[in-house]
Amino acid sequence: xxxxENKYQMKLRKIKKEIFILLxxxxxxxxxxxxxxxxxxxxxxxxxxxxxxxxxxxxxxxAVLKLINIKIGNTILIPGPEISSTMEKLWKQGLFEDxxxxxxxxxxxxxxxxxILEERARVNNIVFSGIKESExxxxxxxxxxxxxxxxxxxxxxxxKNLIKNYFIEKGFFNATIVITxxxxxxxxxxxxxxxxxxxxxxxxxxxxxxxxxxxxxxxKIYKQLKETKRKRWYNILKRSKYIPKLYQEDKKNIxxxxxxxGYRDAKIVSDSLILVNEKLVSxxxxxxxxxxxxxxxxxxxxxxxxTDDFLNKIFGISKGDIYNETxxxxxxxxxxxxxxxxxxNGYLFFNAEPVETNIDNDSIDIEIRIFEGRQATINKxxxxxxxxxxxxxxxxxxxxxxxxLFSRADIIRTQRExxxxxxxxxETMGIDPKPNPExxxxxxxxxxEEQSSDQIELSVGYSQYLIGSIKLxxxxxxxxxxxxxxxxxxxxxxxxxxxxxxxxxxxxYYQSYxxxxxxxxxxxxxxxxxxxxxYYSVRTNGKIKSEAxxxxxxxxxxxxxxxxxxxxxxxxxxxxxxxxxxxxKYILDNYALPGQSTVTKFGSYNSVSLGIVLSRNSxxxxxxxxxxxxxxxxxxxxxxxxxxxxxxxxxxxxDYMEKIEEIANFSNQELVLHYDSTLASxxxxxxxxxxxxxxxxxxxxxxxxxxxxxxxxxxYFKISFQTKQYTEIVNKLVLETRIQMGYLGxxxxxxxxPFERYDMGGDGxxxxxxxxxxxxxMRGYDGNSLTPADGGYIYNKYGAELRxxxxxxxxxxxxxxxxxxxxxxxxxxxxYSPFKLKRSAGVGLRVFLPMMGLLGVDVGYGFxxxxxxxxxxxxxxxxxxQQF
Numbered sequence: 001x002x003x004x005e006n007k008y009q010m011k012l013r014k015i016k017k018e019i020f021i022l023l024x025x026x027x028x029x030x031x032x033x034x035x036x037x038x039x040x041x042x043x044x045x046x047x048x049x050x051x052x053x054x055x056x057x058x059x060x061x062x063a064v065l066k067l068i069n070i071k072i073g074n075t076i077l078i079p080g081p082e083i084s085s086t087m088e089k090l091w092k093q094g095l096f097e098d099x100x101x102x103x104x105x106x107x108x109x110x111x112x113x114x115x116i117l118e119e120r121a122r123v124n125n126i127v128f129s130g131i132k133e134s135e136x137x138x139x140x141x142x143x144x145x146x147x148x149x150x151x152x153x154x155x156x157x158x159x160k161n162l163i164k165n166y167f168i169e170k171g172f173f174n175a176t177i178v179i180t181x182x183x184x185x186x187x188x189x190x191x192x193x194x195x196x197x198x199x200x201x202x203x204x205x206x207x208x209x210x211x212x213x214x215x216x217x218x219x220k221i222y223k224q225l226k227e228t229k230r231k232r233w234y235n236i237l238k239r240s241k242y243i244p245k246l247y248q249e250d251k252k253n254i255x256x257x258x259x260x261x262g263y264r265d266a267k268i269v270s271d272s273l274i275l276v277n278e279k280l281v282s283x284x285x286x287x288x289x290x291x292x293x294x295x296x297x298x299x300x301x302x303x304x305x306x307t308d309d310f311l312n313k314i315f316g317i318s319k320g321d322i323y324n325e326t327x328x329x330x331x332x333x334x335x336x337x338x339x340x341x342x343x344x345n346g347y348l349f350f351n352a353e354p355v356e357t358n359i360d361n362d363s364i365d366i367e368i369r370i371f372e373g374r375q376a377t378i379n380k381x382x383x384x385x386x387x388x389x390x391x392x393x394x395x396x397x398x399x400x401x402x403x404x405l406f407s408r409a410d411i412i413r414t415q416r417e418x419x420x421x422x423x424x425x426x427e428t429m430g431i432d433p434k435p436n437p438e439x440x441x442x443x444x445x446x447x448x449e450e451q452s453s454d455q456i457e458l459s460v461g462y463s464q465y466l467i468g469s470i471k472l473x474x475x476x477x478x479x480x481x482x483x484x485x486x487x488x489x490x491x492x493x494x495x496x497x498x499x500x501x502x503x504x505x506x507x508x509y510y511q512s513y514x515x516x517x518x519x520x521x522x523x524x525x526x527x528x529x530x531x532x533x534x535y536y537s538v539r540t541n542g543k544i545k546s547e548a549x550x551x552x553x554x555x556x557x558x559x560x561x562x563x564x565x566x567x568x569x570x571x572x573x574x575x576x577x578x579x580x581x582x583x584x585k586y587i588l589d590n591y592a593l594p595g596q597s598t599v600t601k602f603g604s605y606n607s608v609s610l611g612i613v614l615s616r617n618s619x620x621x622x623x624x625x626x627x628x629x630x631x632x633x634x635x636x637x638x639x640x641x642x643x644x645x646x647x648x649x650x651x652x653x654x655d656y657m658e659k660i661e662e663i664a665n666f667s668n669q670e671l672v673l674h675y676d677s678t679l680a681s682x683x684x685x686x687x688x689x690x691x692x693x694x695x696x697x698x699x700x701x702x703x704x705x706x707x708x709x710x711x712x713x714x715x716y717f718k719i720s721f722q723t724k725q726y727t728e729i730v731n732k733l734v735l736e737t738r739i740q741m742g743y744l745g746x747x748x749x750x751x752x753x754p755f756e757r758y759d760m761g762g763d764g765x766x767x768x769x770x771x772x773x774x775x776x777x778m779r780g781y782d783g784n785s786l787t788p789a790d791g792g793y794i795y796n797k798y799g800a801e802l803r804x805x806x807x808x809x810x811x812x813x814x815x816x817x818x819x820x821x822x823x824x825x826x827x828x829x830x831x832y833s834p835f836k837l838k839r840s841a842g843v844g845l846r847v848f849l850p851m852m853g854l855l856g857v858d859v860g861y862g863f864x865x866x867x868x869x870x871x872x873x874x875x876x877x878x879x880x881x882q883q884f
Contacts (some may be wrong), residue, residue, distance in 0.1 A: 009780050027511035046111035047075050052104065055117045055292035057189055058150070059095065064115065076709055078103075078111065094152035095120055121183065122150050124190035130197040139163055151181060151191055163197065171241035173203035204231045204240040206280040212269075212287040216261065221287075224253040242273075242281050251285070258289060262322040264364075265290030293323035296363035302370035304378055306341065311368075314341055323364055328354055332368070335412075341791070342372065346405035348435055348442055349373030376406040378443035389423050389476060393496040394448075396521055397421065406433075406442050418448065419621040421496070423476055425449040425810040426621040451810040454491070457855075467510065471502040476567035479517070490576070508544060512537035522564075529578070531563040537772075541591055549692050550668050553590030553601065557772045559583065563611070574618045580611035582636075586755055586772055588716070590699065593754045593791075600657070600664040602699065607714040607755070611636045619726060623813045623848050624805055626734050636756075640747040641713045654750055662701065674696045716753035717745045733804050740776070740797040743829070758792035760825040761785040762867065763858075763877035778823055779877045780840030780860030785867055788827040796834055797823030803846075813848040819858065839863040845880070854879065 008743040051072055053061040065071075076082040083101055090099050098118035105112040123145050128136045140146070142162045144155040155197040160177050167175035176198045184190040208230050210218055221676045222230075224681040227246035229239070244747075258266030265288075271283040296319055300308045315331050315338060331337045332352050342350035351371045381402055383394050397417040399410040402537050411431055457471040478495035480488035499516040505511045516533035539558045545552040565578035586605045612635045619628035642650055665676060672694045673680055679694060686694065720742045727735045746752045760776040762783025776795055778786060799821035807813040822837035844858030856879030865871040 008416065042691070043077050043079050045075050045077050045109070046106070047109055048072050048113060049107070049110040050112045052112070052114045053117065054114060055119070057119055058122065059117075059119060062116070064090075068115075070113075090115075090117070094154055097121075119189060120151055121181070121191035123147050124184050124187075124192050126193045126195065128195050128197065128733075130199065139166055142166060145193060147681075156181070159195075160556075163195070166298060167199055169243050169245055171198045171202040171243055173242055173281070174200040179318060181823075188830045201279050203242045203279060203281055205229065205242050205283060205727060206231055206276050207282045208288065209284045211284065212289060215263065215289050215292065216258065219256065219285050224257045225250045226253065231280070242283075254285070254287070256326065258287075260324050260326050262294065262324065263290050264290040264293045264325065266325055289873050291362055293359075293362050293364050295319060295321045295323055295366065296360070296421045297358075297365040299357075299365075299367050299372065301367060305345075305347075305372055311338060311341075314338060328366070335648070338368075340408060343406070343408040343411075344374070344408065346370055346375035346377070348376035348406045348433070349437055373437075374440045376435065376440050376442045378402050378404050378406060378444060379436070380443040382443065382445045382618065383448065384445060386450060387426075388450050388494055389421075389496070390478075390494040391496065392524070393421075393423075393476075394418065394446075396524070396527075398446075400444055411444070416445070416618075420619070422453045422622055423450060423496075424449045424491070426623075427808050429811070449810065450880065454493075467504055469502065469504040472500070473493070474499040479519075484547060508540065509542060510537070510539050527567040529563075529565040531565070531580070532561070539591075547859055550695050551589075551590075553592075555591040555593075556587040556589075558585045559586075561611075565613075575614070575616045578611075578615070580613070580614040582609050582611060583607070584609075584714075584755070584772070589703070600706060600710070602664055602703045603710060604712075605701075605714050605755070606712060607638050607716075607753075609636045609638045609716075609718075619724075623854075624734070624803070624808060625726045625736075626728040626732070627726055629723070629725045632721070634718075635718040636716075636718040636720075637719070638715045639713075642748040642751045643835075650748070650750070653709075653711055657711065658817055660702075660706060660710060664706075668695045668698070671695070671702065672705075674698070675701045711751070714753050714755055715747055715751055716756060719743045719745070719748070720758060733802070734809075736801040736803065738797075738799045740795075740823075742776075742795050743776070744793045752793070754791070758795045758825050759784045759787045760792060760795060760797075763879065776823065776825070778838065778840065779819065779821065779842055779858050780862035780873075780875055781838065781866050782870070782875065785869070785870070786823075787825055788836055789867070790827045792825035793831055794832050795823065795825035795826055796837075798837070799823075811849075813846075815846050817844045817846065817858075818842070819844065819860070827877070837864075838866070842874075844877075 007193040034385040048070060051065060051070070053064050055066070068089060070076060070082050070086050074082075085100065087099055090096060096117050096122050100116040102114045102116065103111055104114045119844045125147065126140070126143075126145065130596070131139075131508075139162075143159045144162075145151065145159050149155070151323065156179055163177045164175060178196045180194040180196070182192045182194060184192060205228065208222070208225065209229070211220055227243065228250045230239075251271070255266055255268060267290075268285060269288045270286045274282040274284065275280055293318055293481055295755075296464055298312065298315070298317065298319070300311055301532040303311060317327070317331055332354060333339045338352055339350060349371070350373055353369045355369060356364055357367045373629070378400055379402060381395075381398060383391065386394055397414065397418070399414045400407070404410070409806055411433075415429055415431065417430060418424055428447075432447060434445065453475040455471070455473040455475070457469065457473075474491055474493070475498050476493045476495070477497040477499040478487065478492040479497055480495065481492035482767045484492065487493075497520070498516075500514070500516045502514045503512070512535065514533065514535040516531065518532075519530045520527065522528045522530040535557075536559075539554040541551075542572045543552040559582065561580055562584040563578055563580035565576055567573055568575040568577055584607045586607075588601055588603055588605070590601050592601045592851055613632060614634075615630070615632040617628075617630040619625040619630055645653075663671070666674060668691070670682055672683055675698050676694075683691065683694060685857060692694045720740075722738070722740045724736060725736045727737075729735055742758060744753060744756055744758070755772045756774065758774050761778045761781040762775070762785070763777050763779065775783075776797060778797070799819065801819045803815050803817045806816060818841075820839075820841040822839045824833075824837045826832050840860045840862045842858055842860035844856055846854060846856040848854045858877040858879065859874055860877060861874050862871055
């Protein structure tokens with residue numbers, strides 16, 4: 001009922017408006033005079049003495065006076081066209097509900113006018129019905145009507161059109177929109193706007209008919225309709241929907257496809273939309289393919305730096321090649337085109353224009369007109385947006401420095417170096433060159449956006465047993481400000497140093513602690529990296545010491561390493577060479593290593609190794625790389641202690657180890673009596689507390705004996721090779737391929753290292769902290785389930801991942817993946833078979849949160865039997881942090 005009254009009122013206003021415009025006498029309405037009476041039958045001229053505006057609430061009187069044609073001092077005819085045109089102009093603004101012009105006073109030949117206006121209502125509130133809250137938010141941003149804005153017929157109609165187009169772009173071609181203005185009963189000049197929307201069903205495309213297509217296969221044309229798909233059961237990833245804006249883009253794709261195939265004149269001459277019913281439409285596309293063209297003569301004009309022959313070699317297009325305008329532009333302006341040749345050599349003002357000089361039948365002659373210009377040098381380099389990172393950390397990574405020749409390649413490389421730091425959002429990073437042709441210089445402005453790169457990880461994982469861990473990684477730490485109280489906001493940062501602290505804990509089986517520090521620019525002048533780390537881990541045999549002290553056993557590892565790395569210039573400066581000295585101490589207390597004859601369950605063993613790592617890293621960015629590669633070749637060597645000893649000494653050690661192995665496997669009572677036979681009469685009757693004391697003393701004697709007479713220093717050499725390659729297949733869809741290999745070798749077959757071996761299987765969670773054994777993750781299999789009983793000394797692994805991002809925002813990088821991998825591990829080189837592999841495949845999800853690091857979950861299916869005979873099962877795997 002209320003809507004009907006409002007419609008009636010609006011119709012009445014419209015009739016009133018038309019009456020005022022058509023009849024200027026009625027428009028002038030009532031003209032009052034104090035001493036004179038106007039005769040409408042005899043128009044008379046008056047001079048306007050004053051104009052007063054009344055009735056306004058929001059609009060300024062001065063704005064109205066500027067708008068109208070009549071001014072103070074004008075002489076007008078009353079009744080006459082001036083008043084009529086003034087009324088009409090005010091009505092056209094659409095701002096007023098009622099307009100009156102009155103003569104408030106007439107003195108002789110002077111008239112005083114009063115314009116009485118009633119403003120149209122303004123928006124008090126906008127209420128939607130029929131749509132989601134998220135859609136309401138999107139639509140409100142589009143609409144010209146907002147709270148406090150004056151309501152006009154124009155902005156109501158515009159709003160309706162915008163809402164209609166919004167839903168058409170979503171595929172709701174038949175959406176209906178009804179906008180109603182409801183007067184506010186409490187305040188006269190306010191109205192509520194009710195917008196009722198019925199989306200109806202999305203319109204799908206029943207059929208697309210291609211006319212005039214003969215030179216190209218229709219399926220290739222349909223592929224160009226990337227967003228305009230026919231309704232087919234196999235279109236799973238792209239549902240059928242008709243969106244006019246996207247359809248227009250798809251038509252351009254069709255023409256572009258023809259042009260790439262040499263059909264220079266191809267065009268879509270017409271197209272039709274046929275409404276089948278409310279749910280379906282059909283499209284008819286009429287194509288004029290035209291003639292197929294070829295390149296003929298290619299000539300160069302204006303080049304003095306490079307010869308025609310050299311440019312032709314770089315250009316790569318020859319006489320007789322299919323004419324392709326897209327390829328032509330790419331060969332000139334692309335990253336590997338002619339422009340790069342000049343821009344990488346300082347010619348910032350270079351320009352090249354390809355001109356078709358002759359078209360003869362199906363052949364086209366091209367003349368490339370070059371303006372080389374002068375070489376540009378870099379004047380200033382400015383960095384914006386680094387609110388946390390200190391300037392020197394950024395400037396030391398720049399490849400573009402004042403005084404250098406301008407080089408686009410150096411700019412691209414600089415962006416890559418800044419992205420790999422991890423401190424800035426790579427998706428918003430930009431470069432703004434400011435050239436100055438007058439003096440041949442250019443200013444470079446790098447616009448950066450800081451992102452949080454520090455991470456704290458709180459996690460629980462399962463790899464043979466439940467493990468909880470906490471890890472703090474400060475990637476932009478500042479050691480020099482450690483004792484500066486003002487720098488703790490909340491952590492001293494900005495100097496690009498890396499500090500990592502971690503702890504992993506299982507109350508029964510395992511615990512470890514790690515502290516590491518990296519200074520990437522030791523001394524601040526050259527990229528020489530200093531790394532220092534120390535770690536401690538304990539792995540038990542699963543017994544609880546307080547409950548079963550005589551059966552309890554553990555393996556402790558203590559390690560310290562110091563490394564120094566430098567960036568190389570040859571073969572290119574993506575290469576780095578790192579050298580590292582590492583000391584390990586392995587302490588076994590009633591803990592047996594499987595398949596070993598060189599160590600017993602007791603004793604302390606040491607190793608000092610030199611690590612040499614040659615690596616190259618050219619990936620575009622660390623979180624979601626789309627291009628580039630990385631590889632690492634590592635060699636770890638210990639001194640060949642057995643080669644320094646005499647054969648006799650080596651044999652004595654081996655003989656002793658064979659003898660002590662039997663003793664180490666004695667029962668507790670046998671071990672006690674072996675070292676003190678006088679306790680034979682009292683041991684059996686002793687209390688459990690005294691037996692524990694006797695057992696502990698006997699173990700200590702055995703350990704001391706082993707440490708004195710057996711193997712003290714472990715020897716080995718270890719070779720590891722790893723490589724990754726990233727390829728962007730289509731927009732953001734990335735294929736990662738990888739290869740990993742490793743070999744733990746020996747100098748003397750009698751002294752193979754029992755430590756630093758390989759375990760394969762599971763997600764490798766504990767392997768990040770389990771020192772003394774290198775864990776190789778293998779999704780789809782249980783932890784350690786692929787490792788030989790005597791230990792793994794050689795392995796290889798191949799893998800591929802197909803990735804697609806859900807979000808690349810700085811606040812959260814999220815992508816999904818599908819993977820396939822194969823690998824195996826062997827005990828001896830003679831058993832090695834590089835193609836006898838365990839295979840798996842699956843899907844996964846990765847989420848990088850600035851404060852939590854990289855988190856992931858995979859579900860993998862193992863196709864082959866593991867060492868227990870288990871195969872064909874789906875297993876979850878968890879990822880914490882960046883893995884190789």
